[in-house]
Amino acid sequence: MGKKKAFIDKKKAVTYNLVYRDPTDDPEDEDGGQGTLAPIGGHRGGAHPIPDDYPEYYDDEGSVYDSEYSLAMSRSAAAHHDSSYSLSEERRRELLALGFPDDGYDYLKHLRDLGRGRAPAGKAGGVATIPEDQELDGFDDDEDGADGGGDGEWQEGSDSEEDFTIYDQEPAQNPNAGAAAAAAAAAAAAQRSKLDAAALAAAAAAAAADGAGPSTSAGGGGGGGRAAASAAAGPGPGSARAAARSAAARSIATTARTQGSAVGPSVYVPAVRLVPPKADVKVVDARRLVVRPTGHDEAAAAAALTEVTALARQTELHGKRGKLYQDMDEVEKSMAAMENGNDPNRKEVVEGDEWADWLDEFVAGGGDDGDGAAAAVGGGRAEAGGAEDENDEDGGDEEEGGGTSEEPEEYEEEDEWRARHRRRQQQEGGTAAGGTAAAPPSQAGPAAAAGGVGGVGAASVASSYWRRPERRDRREGFEALDAQFERLAVEYDDDEIGALDDGRYDDDDGEGDDDDEEEEGGAAAAAAAAAARRKAAAGACEISDFADVLDEFLSEHRATESLEAEGLKQLQVSDDVALLASRPDPEALAATRARLQRQVEAAAAAAAAAGAAGAGDDEPPAAMRTIVVQEAERWDCESVLSLTSNLENHPGKIVEPQRRTGGRGGGLIRLSAKTGMPVTRGSVRDGGGGGGAVLAAGGTIPEEGEQEGEEGEEEGGEDSESEEGGSVLDPAMLSRRKGETAEERKARKAAVKEARRNQRTAKKEMKNMFRQQATRAQKQSAGRSQAAGSTYVIP
Amino acid sequence: MASKPGVEKAGVEAEAPQVHRIRITLTSKNVKNLEKVCADLIKGAKEKQLKVKGPVRMPTKVLRITTRKAPSGQGTNTFDRFEMRIHKRLIDLHSPADVVKQITSISIEPGVEVEVTIADM
Numbered sequence: 055m056g057k058k059k060a061f062i063d064k065k066k067a068v069t070y071n072l073v074y075r076d077p078t079d080d081p082e083d084e085d086g087g088q089g090t091l092a093p094i095g096g097h098r099g100g101a102h103p104i105p106d107d108y109p110e111y112y113d114d115e116g117s118v119y120d121s122e123y124s125l126a127m128s129r130s131a132a133a134h135h136d137s138s139y140s141l142s143e144e145r146r147r148e149l150l151a152l153g154f155p156d157d158g159y160d161y162l163k164h165l166r167d168l169g170r171g172r173a174p175a176g177k178a179g180g181v182a183t184i185p186e187d188q189e190l191d192g193f194d195d196d197e198d199g200a201d202g203g204g205d206g207e208w209q210e211g212s213d214s215e216e217d218f219t220i221y222d223q224e225p226a227q228n229p230n231a232g233a234a235a236a237a238a239a240a241a242a243a244a245q246r247s248k249l250d251a252a253a254l255a256a257a258a259a260a261a262a263a264d265g266a267g268p269s270t271s272a273g274g275g276g277g278g279g280r281a282a283a284s285a286a287a288g289p290g291p292g293s294a295r296a297a298a299r300s301a302a303a304r305s306i307a308t309t310a311r312t313q314g315s316a317v318g319p320s321v322y323v324p325a326v327r328l329v330p331p332k333a334d335v336k337v338v339d340a341r342r343l344v345v346r347p348t349g350h351d352e353a354a355a356a357a358a359l360t361e362v363t364a365l366a367r368q369t370e371l372h373g374k375r376g377k378l379y380q381d382m383d384e385v386e387k388s389m390a391a392m393e394n395g396n397d398p399n400r401k402e403v404v405e406g407d408e409w410a411d412w413l414d415e416f417v418a419g420g421g422d423d424g425d426g427a428a429a430a431v432g433g434g435r436a437e438a439g440g441a442e443d444e445n446d447e448d449g450g451d452e453e454e455g456g457g458t459s460e461e462p463e464e465y466e467e468e469d470e471w472r473a474r475h476r477r478r479q480q481q482e483g484g485t486a487a488g489g490t491a492a493a494p495p496s497q498a499g500p501a502a503a504a505g506g507v508g509g510v511g512a513a514s515v516a517s518s519y520w521r522r523p524e525r526r527d528r529r530e531g532f533e534a535l536d537a538q539f540e541r542l543a544v545e546y547d548d549d550e551i552g553a554l555d556d557g558r559y560d561d562d563d564g565e566g567d568d569d570d571e572e573e574e575g576g577a578a579a580a581a582a583a584a585a586a587r588r589k590a591a592a593g594a595c596e597i598s599d600f601a602d603v604l605d606e607f608l609s610e611h612r613a614t615e616s617l618e619a620e621g622l623k624q625l626q627v628s629d630d631v632a633l634l635a636s637r638p639d640p641e642a643l644a645a646t647r648a649r650l651q652r653q654v655e656a657a658a659a660a661a662a663a664a665g666a667a668g669a670g671d672d673e674p675p676a677a678m679r680t681i682v683v684q685e686a687e688r689w690d691c692e693s694v695l696s697l698t699s700n701l702e703n704h705p706g707k708i709v710e711p712q713r714r715t716g717g718r719g720g721g722l723i724r725l726s727a728k729t730g731m732p733v734t735r736g737s738v739r740d741g742g743g744g745g746g747a748v749l750a751a752g753g754t755i756p757e758e759g760e761q762e763g764e765e766g767e768e769e770g771g772e773d774s775e776s777e778e779g780g781s782v783l784d785p786a787m788l789s790r791r792k793g794e795t796a797e798e799r800k801a802r803k804a805a806v807k808e809a810r811r812n813q814r815t816a817k818k819e820m821k822n823m824f825r826q827q828a829t830r831a832q833k834q835s836a837g838r839s840q841a842a843g844s845t846y847v848i849p
Numbered sequence: 850m851a852s853k854p855g856v857e858k859a860g861v862e863a864e865a866p867q868v869h870r871i872r873i874t875l876t877s878k879n880v881k882n883l884e885k886v887c888a889d890l891i892k893g894a895k896e897k898q899l900k901v902k903g904p905v906r907m908p909t910k911v912l913r914i915t916t917r918k919a920p921s922g923q924g925t926n927t928f929d930r931f932e933m934r935i936h937k938r939l940i941d942l943h944s945p946a947d948v949v950k951q952i953t954s955i956s957i958e959p960g961v962e963v964e965v966t967i968a969d970m
Contacts, residue, residue, distance in 0.1 A: 061941050062872045062968040072953055072963035692905045704908070 341382045616656070617682060620649065646682070784809075866945035870968040873940040873953070875904075875961055880936050882958040887938050889956035897952070899944040907937035 141149075141160060154161040726733045787805055791798070873890060877883040887904040894901045914931045942949065946967055953963060 062870055062966055064966070067966045067968045069964055069966045072957070072965065074957065690902060693903060697906075701909075 613680060616653070617680065649682075866947070868943050868945055871942040871944060871946070871949050872966045872968075873942065873949075874964040874966070875938045875940070876964075877936055877958075877961040878933060879960045880934075882961050883936050883938060886956055886958050886961045886963070887940065890940055890952060893952040893955060894940075894942055894944070897944070897948055899942050899948065901940065901942055903940035904938040905940075907939065910935045910937075 141158060145160060145162065146156070149161060150156055152162075724733045725731060787802065787809065790802070794802075875883055875886055875890075877886075891901055891904065912933045912935070915928050916931070918927045918929050949965060949967070953965060957963075
């Protein structure tokens with residue numbers, strides 16, 4: 055029989071591949087699934103065999119992925135409708151040349167030219183495409199870095215509009231003529247190649263006005279590339295240059311690529327005319343800067359030197375001078391105090407009290423000092439900028455923490471932190487917080503000490519339980535919480551804390567009270583009542599309280615048991631989909647109905663029995679709302695067969711037995727002459743291997759035959775033979791025992807020989823018998839042709 | 850007027866979507882995921898009352914690589930036997946194309962490659 059019509063004709067079918075699609079990618083698609091069907095190119099049309107015939111798997115894969123990529127590329131390119139994102143051929147070619155993958159994404163927008171700085175925000179940014187002809191020329195446009203110093207008109211702002219080019223050599227030109235022409239060129243500002251000339255021309259004009267000869271011309275040459283060449287040649291700038299550019303100029307660097315987003319030249323261009331920089335003088339109030347105490351090692355001191363930099367913020371000297379002086383005095387005093395106590399030996403538990411005192415004072419904000427400190431802190435904060443605020447808070451908190459809980463091992467940590475803090479402050483250029491925090495307490499000193507301590511004492515009891523490093527930054531908030539907690543703790547301080555008003559335990563209390571009162575005195579009764587209440591609070595209760603819970607459980611358990619007895623399981627939440635998937639079919643419905651019926655009857659019987667017993671807790675099972683669904687899956691033959699593992703199951707098709715020689719009578723079942731069994735292809739194949747089986751199968755027949763033919767004589771012999779024939783395979787005979795004497799060995803070998811002899815005779819007999827049978831069968835089937843095989847007639 | 854019945858007819862035809870023969874081929878190295886995706890697809894298809902056949906399990910292809918363990922030639926000749934099993938399942942459906950798209954877009958497991966072949970009718 056031929057192959058039935060294939061389910062899908064591959065030549066006329068379209069194949070799609072399921073591709074993961076990023077849900078953020080195409081929001082317009084409605085199904086919102088994770089995958090999308092991406093059509094594979096038409097190569098699948100007829101070139102590959104049908105999957106039923108086990109096609110070449112990897113060939114398909116390779117081609118699939120190729121097409122996926124191309125599809126992805128076209129898709130992503132289409133997704134971006136922005137003009138700057140579209141991949142022109144040029145851009146694409148450049149991408150490929152740079153080695154970026156060809157997937158439709160413009161990687162060049164993440165690149166920038168060296169020395170150019172970031173792309174300006176307005177532009178598309180990134181690297182501009184270099185047209186091919188330009189690539190080989192080198193960089194075309196030039197940039198003028200030399201003239202920037204002297205001219206006011208040429209500012210950095212102009213960079214964004216204009217491009218500059220640096221030329222390699224300049225042909226000798228007349229500066230003046232060039233200047234005039236360049237001035238005209240300057241009017242047309244937007245031109246790429248001309249504007250540089252304009253700027254240069256302006257510079258050159260200025261230079262020419264000065265009259266300095268070679269240097270100015272070289273300066274006009276400006277951007278002019280080589281210092282030596284420009285100095286020597288002294289060419290003129292201007293439109294002549296523009297002309298010259300096309301002629302022989304070769305430029306070194308250009309801003310054209312990034313549309314002039316330059317911050318500086320990409321190539322070092324030595325300035326031809328040295329212009330001193332603008333006066334860079336700032337007045338810094340060094341008193342605000344805290345230099346690290348000299349007690350530290352030299353490295354730290356050296357580092358500290360560099361921290362007083364030119365970038366330090368300028369301070370107003372005249373505004374709050376008086377205030378500054380005061381503050382600085384305080385700072386100095388406190389610093390002296392700290393250094394003296396702090397420095398040499400850190401293990402000393404020194405100045406803990408002092409720290410505590412003035413820190414507390416600072417926190418409490420007691421008196422003018424506190425306000426002053428707060429104001430100064432505020433001012434300092436405003437000065438130092440936002441980033442310092444956190445530092446200040448940390449510093450304040452840290453110092454509080456340092457005051458409240460004094461544990462020796464934490465001093466090191468604190469000092470380190472303080473040093474770090476100071477460093478930070480120095481960098482920012484203000485030590486407002488640190489300095490002023492230190493200032494007022496030292497001033498207030500002993501006067502506010504007691505008050506400070508007392509004021510902060512209430513919160514600190516709980517605060518002392520904190521571990522210092524973790525809660526430094528949230529100290530302030532926690533202070534309030536601690537105060538609250540202390541108050542609450544005071545409330546809960548009495549022994550009657552376990553008293554409950556719950557009605558549940560009232561009975562117990564009452565009973566306890568009654569009993570106790572009868573037996574003992576009143577005081578004892580009260581004590582016992584208290585004890586009972588406490589026990590109740592601790593969770594002790596009688597088991598009888600939970601009687602209804604137990605009953606519920608029992609009934610449920612009975613229900614599940616009954617269900618399981620029927621082989622069905624309860625519907626879980628996860629079975630919901632199964633419920634949906636399997637349509638209710640009539641026989642399942644009928645079965646369910648029958649079962650429910652039985653349940654109801656059983657419930658009625660149980661209820662009757664239970665009613666007699668008086669246990670009313672049982673819910674009638676009919677009221678149970680358990681729904682049991684039998685999973686009825688529809689299988690077809692292919693699926694069922696395919697359930698078995700492929701390791702063992704190698705399915706073959708069952709075909710009709712085909713006769714090789716062409717059918718000619720005799721029916722479909724033929725018995726083989728030898729065995730008398732019907733001949734199938736299997737038996738023919740296994741003829742060699744299954745000799746043993748055949749022998750065993752055929753063993754019955756000769757016995758029959760022999761019983762028929764030769765009954766009396768050889769029976770005894772036969773039996774003995776058959777007994778001994780089996781003994782060749784007898785493991786007892788075949789295996790050698792460990793300690794064997796010579797006689798035993800002889801006996802064993804003799805026995806084996808005997809067995810073999812018997813087997814040989816038995817085999818010969820069997821062979822003879824078969825031959826006889828075959829000839830007999832042939833005689834019987836003499837009328838029929840040989841080709842039809844021989845049938846063995848069993849009488 | 851002549852165009853109207855044509856239009857209506859087109860509309861009627863569009864309403865009853867054409868049912869295609871669709872074969873979904875699932876391949877994977879991971880049987881568990883593959884079976885899960887198969888089950889999901891068939892469940893989805895049955896929910897939509899489609900005629901489903903399958904999953905038909907193709908024989909597993911086992912790709913074996915037997916290499917010598919030793920980096921050099923010295924030593925007893927011990928071999929590492931690596932194998933990769935590729936499982937393949939087929940599901941046949943009769944359904945309109947968009948329904949299939951919905952079904953396949955729902956359940957995706959990593960490592961399972963899904964191919965959908967639609968017979969043009």
